[in-house]
Amino acid sequence: DGGITQSPKYLFRKEGQNVTLSCEQNLNHDAMYWYRQDPGQGLRLIYYSQIVNDFQKGDIAEGYSVSREKKESFPLTVTSAQKNPTAFYLCASSINRDTQYFGPGTRLTVL
Amino acid sequence: AQSVTQPDIHITVSEGASLELRCNYSYGATPYLFWYVQSPGQGLQLLLKYFSGDTLVQGIKGFEAEFKRSQSSFNLRKPSVHWSDAAEYFCAVGAWAAGNKLTFGGGTRVLVKP
Numbered sequence: 682d683g684g685i686t687q688s689p690k691y692l693f694r695k696e697g698q699n700v701t702l703s704c705e706q707n708l709n710h711d712a713m714y715w716y717r718q719d720p721g722q723g724l725r726l727i728y729y730s731q732i733v734n735d736f737q738k739g740d741i742a743e744g745y746s747v748s749r750e751k752k753e754s755f756p757l758t759v760t761s762a763q764k765n766p767t768a769f770y771l772c773a774s775s776i777n778r779d780t781q782y783f784g785p786g787t788r789l790t791v792l
Numbered sequence: 793a794q795s796v797t798q799p800d801i802h803i804t805v806s807e808g809a810s811l812e813l814r815c816n817y818s819y820g821a822t823p824y825l826f827w828y829v830q831s832p833g834q835g836l837q838l839l840l841k842y843f844s845g846d847t848l849v850q851g852i853k854g855f856e857a858e859f860k861r862s863q864s865s866f867n868l869r870k871p872s873v874h875w876s877d878a879a880e881y882f883c884a885v886g887a888w889a890a891g892n893k894l895t896f897g898g899g900t901r902v903l904v905k906p
């Protein structure tokens with residue numbers, strides 16, 4: 682089955698730690714995206730990538746980093762510089778200039 | 793820059809009643825508009841989209857939406873709600889000129905009364 686997988690489903694981070702969220706897609710989509718979701722605020726774009734080895738900052742990129750070494754994978758690292766990382770993180774992919782499809786999400790909690 | 797407003801944070805509707813969710817957008821060019829649905833703790837599922845053509849768009853699960861350029865609106869409707877429609881609904885506008893970015897509204901949570 683084609684789709685987008687995110688792992689882990691739940692992630693706990695201690696203060697000062699970096700953590701990496703995984704996003705993989707087998708839809709052969711060119712573009713991939715990371716969103717952050719907080720209650721009552723909808724989704725906000727963190728980073729996006731339209732092709733391999735290239736990515737751009739979204740609206741709230743501070744404290745996050747990404748890489749796009751393979752078409753299928755777009756991992757997100759939440760660094761210790763992100764002061765309020767507790768949120769639900771959603772990955773999406775699309776053929777360029779078309780509909781975005783979403784993964785099941787990762788819930789990150791800072792202990 | 794584009795923006796999306798969903799004026800209703802919560803809506804409660806009786807099972808079998810009709811449902812309308814409001815969405816207003818601001819975008820300088822031709823908008824590409826989407827409605828997604830999210831169950832608790834899950835990802836977003838596409839309900840329908842408008843790119844061009846007929847302004848009344850049919851989607852999955854019996855939903856439809858109407859694009860009204862003069863009102864900058866893209867309201868979602870369902871004639872008869874089922875208990876399984878209880879979820880959060882998000883309207884979004886796409887900006888192809890800006891890397892296919894989606895801007896989302898804050899969402900409307902729908903509760904269904906038996």
